[in-house]
Amino acid sequence: MFKQSFNITSSEFADDKENSNSKKEDIAEIKQRLERIEKRQLEMLTILKKLTNEDIASESHWFPILTMGDLEKVDQQVKEQKIANGNVAKNFDSIISKDIIPNLNYDGLNGKKPFKEFKYLNDALADAIKTEGSTKKTYIATIRNCFKVQKGRLAKQKFDCKIKVDNKT
Structure with a gap:
């Protein structure tokens, strides 16, 4: 029926490797941003809890x-x-x-x-x-x-x- 060719040249493999490294760097940067956001949210939640648990x-x-x-x-x-x-x-x-x-x-x-x-x-x-x-x-x-x-x-x-x-x- 269908016959596919899976011949990958060395340049195509190198491009895939670079894309993979780039994606890993992007993921690492996103993780760092999320950690900073999480830290800020925890600080804000602490302040909000303090404010809402006390009398005016x-x-x-x-x-x-x-x-x-x-x-x-x-x-x-x-x-x-x-x-x-x-x-x-x-x-x-x-x-x-x-x-x-x-x-x-x-x-x-x-x-x-x-x-x-x-x-x-x-x-x-x-x-x-x-x-x-x-x-x-x-x-x-x-x-x-x-x-x-x-x-x-x-x-x-x-x-x-x-x-x-x-x-x-």
Whole structure:
């Protein structure tokens, strides 16, 4: 039926040997890249596990955010990480200091710094408060409410201090 010829010349054999060496080098390089990726993934997983196993308020090296400069730094730091799940609304002053809350609002209205500019921090907070069926709109409403509640608390504290001073005189 079919008769095939398997005559291989020495030059064809040398080409196959070079291709084989080239492929082995490529495979070795791919293995090295995969090992580096694996190492980075393990580092990231360790950081994520640490962040997700701790309470938001216990992130003492980040929170509360005391200055606008710190807010910008934290925004960049949470770019690849998550904030632990927790009640963000109740603990908002543990996330952002009472000293800078009055200088912020979500949209930056009335000459205040827009909180929405801190994309990564917003994404991390959205993940922390995410519930089934939540949307970007519900997140924005929640954050706006957080600012409103905290500013109300600050106003009440200020008022209470003023009443105490007035009562002493």
